[in-house]
Amino acid sequence: MKAGSLAMAFTYRLVTFAARNVPHSMKILVLISHVPDTTARIAFTNDNTAYDTSGIQFIVNPYDEWYALVRALELKEAQGGTVTTITVGGAETDPTIRKALAIGADDAVRVDTAPKDGHDVAAQVAAFAKDKAYDLILAGKETIDHNGSQVGPMLAELLDLPFISLAAKLDVADGKATAERDVRGDVEVVECALPLVVSCAKGMAEQRIPNMRGIMAARTKPLQVIPAAATEALTSTVKFELPPPKQAVKMIPAEEAGKLIELLHSEAKVI
């Protein structure tokens, strides 16, 4: 091949590279939390200071699984890259982490500590992620046990990164993320250059049930356990309580259904 055509081939390469828009292969980190099953009994022990985990089935937090993890896998499948999960918790969370690996994550990290509060989770993840140059860090909208919606924004602050909250759709192209958020009933379309932190809500992806191959593969995928960074608790949960039992329901015969409206107005005073 003559030098000229070589140069041309090279230029051609560059052109197709730009034209086809070959995406940069992404490094994605997904925060996975370990929570009681959505139907789990809620009871407390030790004088109402601790959740009673006896006989409780634990699952991957639905927002982390169905939305964050599955969307991360879809982006990786479309554009290339890696999906690493991180969990802050003790060895009891390992089966939950293996589930995330079975769904398709490449590898997992567990920070070996019982987190003191949401800030502690964020601080532990930040300590791990700060020098790893992730393009995208995905968290769930909230955990279904703690319901803080705190970890995502705290992590973004600790890493000094932009944050998109409550994303219901997420796409990445040309080093930029585009997301749709449901805010006050409206849909807001936002854009942000990578890297950033996103909290994921319903709509982002469909649930994936792990297949046998995934489950087998998960057994041998790397799960790295790392020691926790030294942190101080900023908050503490002192005790729990259960809501007072509901009053017995007042039944209204179907033929007199209109009476419900009267009662809601004159008795309950809510309309």
Added chain:
Amino acid sequence: MSVIVFADTRGEKVAKSALETLTYGRKLASKDGASLTLVTFGDASVDKLAALDANKVVVARNIGDADSQQLTRLVADVATKEGATWIVFSHDDTGKAVAPRVGAKLNAGEVAGAITLPNDQGLIKRNVFSGKAQAWVELKTPVKVISLLPNSIPVEAATGTAAVEEYSGDLGTAKVTVKEVRKAGEGIPLPEAEVVVSAGRGMKGPENWGMVEELAKELHAATACSRPVSDMDWRPHHEHVGQTGIAIRPNLYIAIGISGAIQHLAGVNGSKVIAVINTDPEAPFFKAADYGIVGDAFEVLPKLIEAAKKLNAER
């Protein structure tokens, strides 16, 4: 010593959630003998801001659709200058993104979704396990951040003549930019609604939602639905309430043809009053209800609409 309240004052009317945070902040301030500073952004008029119940208002103009990093800088900067001990947000879309960031920036503990003021021991209550339990939380840091769950405390109306100060610090540019807003249409936004009419698979198909919407209209209510209903695209996704949808706590939740699965209840059990209409007397929702009708939605709804029209005509 001061209490900082962050409230979004954009729009024609100051949102109820903003007035709730002001009430909450006012109570904290009077307990501690502190002053109350309202921090806001946008283009609200000086008159409107001055009339809000605060000692001082700091407003950042010209930052448009500020992102969470800019708002964090704004609140943290004002809080530091004012020597804030408490920083109060609403646990709404903006507060959920900014309050934790401010906590992390100032190394201050945060209670997300507080439902009470601090008790005698300084503990604050919040919902956990999707409303199936509550937790009392202690904030161990000198600066304390609260995001207040909407509809948790009654607004105490007050007017003031606050000094309005323009914020002059550098907030940088927004990294997250808003490209487009698709308006959902006329209805009342679900998270802000005081009355919600919700329906499930018992309605059989999307073509039957006319009655649900009509009842909602008569009751000045927002509409909501169960998850299968939005999964099947009978209704838009933003109407889906529950564990994986949104959590709401209206004064009244009317559930029509919804079984009351635990994951659905997780999103609505904070409602003050629940009324359930279901053909099945064994439907679990009746256990969570204050009022119940065992009956066919297709027969009951027209009666409810008629009664609501009558009530509206009378008042």
